[in-house]
Amino acid sequence: MVEALREELADLTASVRAFLEWHAMTGADGMPGHPAALHEALGAASSDGATPAPRRPERGFSGQDAPSPPVARGGSGAAFSPPPPRGGAAGAPLPPPEQREAAASASLPHPEQRGGAAGASPRPEQRGGLESQGAWSPTQAQRGPEPSPRPAVGAAPAHRADTAARASATLPDTKEERAARLSLLAEEVRTCQKCPLHEGRTHTVFSRGDPSSEVVFVGEGPGAEEDLQGQPFVGAAGQLLDKMIAAMGYHRDEVYICNIVKCRPPKNRKPEPAEMAACSPYLTAQLALIKPKVIVALGATAVQGLIGTSEGITKLRGTWKLYKGSIPIMPTFHPAYLLRQPSAKREVWSDLKEVMRHLGKSAPDRG
Numbered sequence: 130m131v132e133a134l135r136e137e138l139a140d141l142t143a144s145v146r147a148f149l150e151w152h153a154m155t156g157a158d159g160m161p162g163h164p165a166a167l168h169e170a171l172g173a174a175s176s177d178g179a180t181p182a183p184r185r186p187e188r189g190f191s192g193q194d195a196p197s198p199p200v201a202r203g204g205s206g207a208a209f210s211p212p213p214p215r216g217g218a219a220g221a222p223l224p225p226p227e228q229r230e231a232a233a234s235a236s237l238p239h240p241e242q243r244g245g246a247a248g249a250s251p252r253p254e255q256r257g258g259l260e261s262q263g264a265w266s267p268t269q270a271q272r273g274p275e276p277s278p279r280p281a282v283g284a285a286p287a288h289r290a291d292t293a294a295r296a297s298a299t300l301p302d303t304k305e306e307r308a309a310r311l312s313l314l315a316e317e318v319r320t321c322q323k324c325p326l327h328e329g330r331t332h333t334v335f336s337r338g339d340p341s342s343e344v345v346f347v348g349e350g351p352g353a354e355e356d357l358q359g360q361p362f363v364g365a366a367g368q369l370l371d372k373m374i375a376a377m378g379y380h381r382d383e384v385y386i387c388n389i390v391k392c393r394p395p396k397n398r399k400p401e402p403a404e405m406a407a408c409s410p411y412l413t414a415q416l417a418l419i420k421p422k423v424i425v426a427l428g429a430t431a432v433q434g435l436i437g438t439s440e441g442i443t444k445l446r447g448t449w450k451l452y453k454g455s456i457p458i459m460p461t462f463h464p465a466y467l468l469r470q471p472s473a474k475r476e477v478w479s480d481l482k483e484v485m486r487h488l489g490k491s492a493p494d495r496g
């Protein structure tokens with residue numbers, strides 16, 4: 130009992146510390162609770178605060194995703210078009226044509242709502258991202274299963290085809306069922322040989338965090354540290370991401386974090402389109418099971434893997450997109466980029482506040 134309380138207190142202290150550190154870094158003030166006040170706050174431009182140097186160089190990010198230096202946005206909150214509770218936003222970028230029909234009939238998730246169309250097994254016409262660009266050549270696959278680095282969670286299915294379709298075929302309603310399906314999916318990923326990335330991996334990197342989370346963070350792919358530990362975002366960029374998450378008022382384990390590709394690309398290069406396409410059914414299945422209210426796409430590769438656009442992150446960030454016509458995506462800079470370009474933290478914080486606003490959530494007060 131005392132031990133549990135002590136742990137809780139330690140957790141709380143860590144969250145508050147991370148929050149304060151993030152605020153010290155961004156120079157941001159405590160977020161006003163009311164959305165209108167938030168929009169005013171978003172309009173206030175000021176220069177970046179002093180930023181501590183990263184503890185160690187980030188190795189989990191290709192860097193090819195790096196934006197050109199952030200363009201001045203005039204500090205205007207009007208630069209962000211919040212998604213309306215229902216339907217498309219005026220001024221928001223139009224989803225690809227094949228998603229429009231779906232978007233017209235499916236409503237954007239309201240902060241109070243979960244589930245709905247977001248969780249439905251994706252119809253062919255809804256497929257976004259790279260999944261539709263075809264799977265990896267079968268000649269490189271099927272060399273027989275490699276030993277699983279971790280013990281199996283539940284029984285692996287005998288037939289491993291059509292991962293996404295099976296995982297989301299009959300959608301679970303309970304937390305337990307969702308967790309069980311995600312475990313099976315993770316187990317399948319552990320032996321995946323659909324693309325050459327499996328050849329160099331130490332571990333596959335499926336996810337960390339809470340599968341019942343309302344928010345999912347999607348990165349590019351594992352780096353060296355993630356490959357060693359089998360967990361996403363545990364390197365320097367991950368530590369910064371944890372601070373961003375704490376500043377939003379979540380514990381790091383309260384959100385769900387995953388990547389476009391589940392195996393580390395050699396030398397941390399950007400994943401090839403074919404690698405992203407081969408891995409895409411896994412992410413599709415993860416998101417169909419989790420049904421988040423919001424996806425935060427970390428960097429251009431994440432946005433590309435989710436919705437197929439190759440537009441630069443500087444242009445994309447801060448503007449709502451739609452995943453499969455239903456789940457709002459907020460693109461923002463990758464934390465690895467922030468380690469190199471700390472002045473961009475201000476924009477990221479602005480994007481995260483927009484996410485919180487959409488979720489009807491206010492940041493913890495300072496002090």
Ligand code: URA
Pocket residue numbers: 189190334348349350351352355360361362363364366367388465
């Ligand atoms: N960068 C990513 O995109 N993902 C990780 O898991 C780690 C670093």
